[in-house]
Amino acid sequence: MEMTQSLASFDPHVIERPLTTVDVVIFTVLDQRLHVLLVLRPDTPEEPFKGMRALPGGFVDMQKDDDLESCARRKLQQKTGVRSPYLEQVGSWGGIKRDPRGWSATHVYFALLPATESPEDGAPSSDAKWFPIENQRVSVNLAFDHAKLLEAAIQRLRNKVEYTSLPAYLLPEEFTLSDLQHMYEVVLERSIEKSAFRTRVFAANLVEPIDKVRAGPNRPAQLYRLSQPKEIVYFPRTFSPRKV
Amino acid sequence: MEMTQSLASFDPHVIERPLTTVDVVIFTVLDQRLHVLLVLRPDTPEEPFKGMRALPGGFVDMQKDDDLESCARRKLQQKTGVRSPYLEQVGSWGGIKRDPRGWSATHVYFALLPATESPEDGAPSSDAKWFPIENQRVSVNLAFDHAKLLEAAIQRLRNKVEYTSLPAYLLPEEFTLSDLQHMYEVVLERSIEKSAFRTRVFAANLVEPIDKVRAGPNRPAQLYRLSQPKEIVYFPRTFSPRKV
């Protein structure tokens, strides 16, 4: 059926619509390294990029999903079993070229999971696996334009970590200041001055001490929790002068 | 035609797809105030929100538009005639509730126009008009969820102006430092220290002097242009300590 542009714009029922998906970049820190969860594309003739790795995601379900964010949360729980991690939209990418099945648009979110809640092998979804990130990349080839999406998510995460408390969401409820500092160092891939770090964290009232310490083979460390567990804290400056 | 979810996810040709639009928040500074370009919704029975004001935008055209950004640029040129202003994605919003015609998703961009390129009345699109922004809002009621989208765009702009050179895109090619400072003050809705401003701008190597001054009824001002016209510059700090 042929139609003119002006007609199309007045009848939304016959207007052409792009394929619409949501993809979630799920981060966690394992073995001192940032990792991302990737699933295996189904190995059926109907599906493009068979057998390759991809970001968890898929078509918006207009029955199940009230909005884009709940669609992202649904996909996140399918793959990890985790209900309410930190979740933030990165942006959207759409065009004629990114999916061989036609014009498509995807809405990309990123999530931060504490390592303790990261699914092990045999967890909720067994086609999902953690891949370490090195140099803004992952070592396998990704389906669609997911390499680009992943890179954008990493970029956003890194940028924001410079001046916010985001890495706290990579930790369990109780943690030491060294734990927290370590999350920053892993995400930023550089070391941070201990003294300046502590001053900054206390000045921002990011954490409060709890009545516990963590013992070990050396001096025990004070345990802390977030002062406002649901809110991101913004620092007045980035960690070191931002490289332009 | 009824179909199961699992079938649907394997046949993209029969999968249900949301209505997909792109909306553009076009900013300029007129009369010492930040303004947004708003269009009139068509006054036909088929269209929702008849006669109300809305952000310029509309359905993605899968024939004309290679990707989302070129769709945004097309709509921008339709309404303003301007070809290549600063353009940045704000994010995407989608859900069952935002359009009476059904599940829809919109991709929101914002653009910055120099006042000199702002269309006057009788310009390219005469249904478009500039509205001043006060308190993160505009004085008229907007169609759809456009008030929310506009607020998000303003928020993004304000935030980013604190630590980038974005306001430079609101000026013509040649400008004085007072002009530039004034753009910051208008967008941030607060005054900025002249001396600190100049130091910061020079330290970031944002501008370079040209061989001209602007005369007037008082001391002539040195004219400048951007050192790297196509790149945003990031400052090491926000202007005043960020209010948390």
Next chain:
DNA sequence: TAAGTTAGTTGCACAGTATCACTAATTAAA
């Protein structure tokens, strides 16, 4: 020539981080 106005500079205070040297508390080894 003086007043008014905007452009541009200088010097000091202050905030927040970098740097580095120090002290503290525990375990394991000597």
Next chain:
DNA sequence: TTTAATTAGTGATACTGTGCAACTAACTTA
């Protein structure tokens, strides 16, 4: 039971960039 090793935590000073305020500079108009 002392000592070394290790990680936790503190303190003192320097440096960077902005806030603030007072100053000088260049032009027009009365």
